[in-house]
Amino acid sequence: MTAKIGILTISDRASAGIYEDKSGPAISAFMAEVLTSPWEAVARVIADEQDLIEKTLIELADEEGCCLVCTTGGTGPARRDVTPEATEAVCTKMMPGFGELMRQESLKYVPTAILSRQTAGIRGGALIVNLPGKPASIRQCLVAVFPAIPYCIDLIEGPRLETDPAVCKAFRPG
Ligand SMILES: Nc1ncnc2c1ncn2[C@@H]1O[C@H](COP(=O)(O)OP(=O)(O)OP(=O)(O)O)[C@@H](O)[C@H]1O
Numbered sequence: 001m002t003a004k005i006g007i008l009t010i011s012d013r014a015s016a017g018i019y020e021d022k023s024g025p026a027i028s029a030f031m032a033e034v035l036t037s038p039w040e041a042v043a044r045v046i047a048d049e050q051d052l053i054e055k056t057l058i059e060l061a062d063e064e065g066c067c068l069v070c071t072t073g074g075t076g077p078a079r080r081d082v083t084p085e086a087t088e089a090v091c092t093k094m095m096p097g098f099g100e101l102m103r104q105e106s107l108k109y110v111p112t113a114i115l116s117r118q119t120a121g122i123r124g125g126a127l128i129v130n131l132p133g134k135p136a137s138i139r140q141c142l143v144a145v146f147p148a149i150p151y152c153i154d155l156i157e158g159p160r161l162e163t164d165p166a167v168c169k170a171f172r173p174g
């Protein structure tokens with residue numbers, strides 16, 4: 001079964017074409033590197049508008065049937081940063097360990113890692129994971145949390161994700 005992976009770039013400027021989106025493609029490149037089981041990307045680029053973020057997350061999870069949705073951008077303290085609020089609004093369960101681990105890992109690279117309010121949660125058969133907007137942060141964060149993602153997706157009855165252990169070894173207890 002081909003796993004659908006949602007890649008949601010949330011950036012006023014990338015969505016307006018002021019700069020090229022580099023963070024969505026960085027998520028796609030990481031998935032291509034880590035996943036050895038079949039997958040396909042469902043990518044969107046939108047502005048930092050809470051209603052639009054919620055609507056797009058619902059569409060990726062419920063209509064497209066993505067088992068994993070990675071967002072990038074809008075996790076900071078600025079007035080228009082509302083990705084965590086939108087994520088929480090559409091999820092039935094929050095998974096705070098993802099944000100905790102990603103912030104801890106990001107602190108190895110930038111002291112401003114604590115400014116990201118990135119989180120994760122479950123909506124139906126989808127795990128939604130927030131990543132910061134900076135293109136370089138994508139790999140730094142995903143490498144840290146990816147070992148737990150395939151088992152999390154098993155638990156929500158999604159497709160079995162297999163990884164390249166040279167990039168990231170998936171851990172399945174038992
Ligand atoms: N999707 C992206 N593609 C390329 N670069 C990005 C992207 N998102 C952010 N960046 C870079 O990271 C910097 C900080 O990102 P941040 O998310 O704080 O942007 P922002 O000030 O909220 O503006 P915007 O919502 O317009 O991206 C940006 O100035 C930009 O250089």
Ligand SMILES: Nc1nc2c(c(=O)[nH]1)N[C@H]1C(S)=C(S)[C@@H](COP(=O)(O)O)O[C@H]1N2
Nearest residue numbers: 073074075076106112113116132133134137
């Ligand atoms: N790994 C990593 N995490 C990071 C950063 C980064 O460059 N690398 N930038 C930080 C900064 S400066 C901010 S403001 C917050 C929020 O970024 P966002 O609003 O683009 O999501 O993420 C933080 N987390």
